[in-house]
Amino acid sequence: xxxxxxxxxxxxxxxxxxxxxxxxxxxxxxxxxxxxxxxxxxxxxxxxxxxxxxxxxxxxxxxxxxxxxxxxxxxxxxxxxxxxxxxxxxxxxxxxxxxxxxxxxxxxxxxxxxxxxxxxxxxxxxxxxxxxxxxxxxxxxxxxxxxxxxxxxxxxxxxxxxxxxxxxxxxxxxxxxxxxxxxxxxxxxxxxxxxxxxxxxxxxxxxxxxxxxxxxx
Amino acid sequence: xxxxxxxxxxxxxxxxxxxxxxxxxxxxxxxxxxxxxxxxxxxxxxxxxxxxxxxxxxxxxxxxxxxxxxxxxxxxxxxxxxxxxxxxxxxxxxxxxxxxxxxxxxxxxxxxxxxxxxxxxxxxxxxxxxxxxxxxxxxxxxxxxxxxxxxxxxxxxxxxxxxxxxxxxxxxxxxxxxxxxxxxxxxxxxxxxxxxxxxxxxxxxxxxxxxxxxxxx
Numbered sequence: 001x002x003x004x005x006x007x008x009x010x011x012x013x014x015x016x017x018x019x020x021x022x023x024x025x026x027x028x029x030x031x032x033x034x035x036x037x038x039x040x041x042x043x044x045x046x047x048x049x050x051x052x053x054x055x056x057x058x059x060x061x062x063x064x065x066x067x068x069x070x071x072x073x074x075x076x077x078x079x080x081x082x083x084x085x086x087x088x089x090x091x092x093x094x095x096x097x098x099x100x101x102x103x104x105x106x107x108x109x110x111x112x113x114x115x116x117x118x119x120x121x122x123x124x125x126x127x128x129x130x131x132x133x134x135x136x137x138x139x140x141x142x143x144x145x146x147x148x149x150x151x152x153x154x155x156x157x158x159x160x161x162x163x164x165x166x167x168x169x170x171x172x173x174x175x176x177x178x179x180x181x182x183x184x185x186x187x188x189x190x191x192x193x194x195x196x197x198x199x200x201x202x203x204x205x206x207x208x209x210x211x212x213x214x215x216x217x
Numbered sequence: 218x219x220x221x222x223x224x225x226x227x228x229x230x231x232x233x234x235x236x237x238x239x240x241x242x243x244x245x246x247x248x249x250x251x252x253x254x255x256x257x258x259x260x261x262x263x264x265x266x267x268x269x270x271x272x273x274x275x276x277x278x279x280x281x282x283x284x285x286x287x288x289x290x291x292x293x294x295x296x297x298x299x300x301x302x303x304x305x306x307x308x309x310x311x312x313x314x315x316x317x318x319x320x321x322x323x324x325x326x327x328x329x330x331x332x333x334x335x336x337x338x339x340x341x342x343x344x345x346x347x348x349x350x351x352x353x354x355x356x357x358x359x360x361x362x363x364x365x366x367x368x369x370x371x372x373x374x375x376x377x378x379x380x381x382x383x384x385x386x387x388x389x390x391x392x393x394x395x396x397x398x399x400x401x402x403x404x405x406x407x408x409x410x411x412x413x414x415x416x417x418x419x420x421x422x423x424x425x426x427x428x429x430x431x432x433x434x
Contacts, residue, residue: 037255038368039364068367090370092309092340120368121340124340140256143254143256146286146288150286150288150337151284151337
């Protein structure tokens with residue numbers, strides 16, 4: 001019985017995700033979904049990406065997913081992009097229908113890139129695709145180098161992997177080679193980025209990659 | 218329909234949690250449940266607590282909950298306590314029945330303190346009590362000082378709050394006063410601990426507190 005209900009939820013999510021994707025494709029908008037643990041630095045990465053893409057003349061909007069609070073939407077607007085904050089109440093992930101409704105509020109006229117920040121969680125969002133062209137999984141140095149082993153689905157299913165807070169590598173015990181080896185074992189083909197939102201390291205490369213994906217739409 | 222299924226799951230979880238608690242009370246075992254984000258340092262805290270309680274002559278066993286891997290159980294055994302690793306497959310939290318079955322495997326003869334490490338997740342475990350005498354929520358400095366605002370249920374429902382990686386306070390942007398104020402607004406009565414598993418700061422105080430709770434059983 002539980003399985004059937006779950007299937008229905010996932011089935012209706014997949015249909016909504018496909019509608020989102022069609023809408024973005026028709027409008028020539030690149031949609032990117034960011035998932036990662038609480039505090040992995042997803043919002044900080046979005047702030048950096050927004051600023052760089054603005055300098056390149058791109059229009060970016062953001063959908064923020066959180067259990068509670070509008071903290072992240074406030075940070076995003078301070079970084080210069082319009083944001084819509086979804087509060088899920090108790091839910092541990094966004095689903096595609098939430099994103100559809102947020103888009104209606106936000107408006108997508110003239111948008112080049114739509115960034116979606118999922119609820120901070122390395123488990124639940126994996127089962128609910130939003131229709132985005134790519135899903136990034138964000139891990140960060142203080143979380144430890146074994147996260148791919150412990151949360152394999154997030155890393156296996158990601159379209160790209162970001163290791164954030166790379167500026168802390170000299171100061172904390174973190175075996176970067178081990179981390180990337182574990183990522184390669186789960187997901188050899190995913191592009192991989194090491195970034196720091198404090199030093200700015202790697203942000204250029206990440207934004208170049210986003211530009212390439214936008215050009216390839 | 219979804220609500221009814223969810224109620225049934227929670228109802229059967231609550232019954233299993235009550236059975237767990239009865240068993241622990243009869244055996245004079247203090248059971249503590251630790252929840253927190255991936256990488257917040259739950260396992261590192263358990264390692265420190267195990268070593269200190271062993272020095273005080275206490276017998277500690279550990280139930281480890283992870284989506285995948287036996288990494289944490291290996292770390293716990295290296296720290297000197299017997300551990301049973303639960304792999305949830307895809308599930309984002311432990312439930313009380315998993316803990317019951319783990320106890321049967323682990324055996325509780327002569328145990329003083331049972332430590333349970335939940336799946337790394339600040340959202341889902343909140344809805345599934347395991348029957349433990351106390352639930353600790355663990356946050357860590359690199360995650361940022363706004364976590365209580367963004368994941369309020371975890372902090373509101375916790376019986377005690379631990380801020381880990383306190384040794385990083387001088388090096389990262391983290392307003393400790395703001396963090397504890399947010400905690401107080403959600404949960405004034407919960408005991409609060411600032412610890413570092415690197416410097417050892419605060420571990421004594423935490424272990425004293427656990428000893429007091431054990432004495433009060």
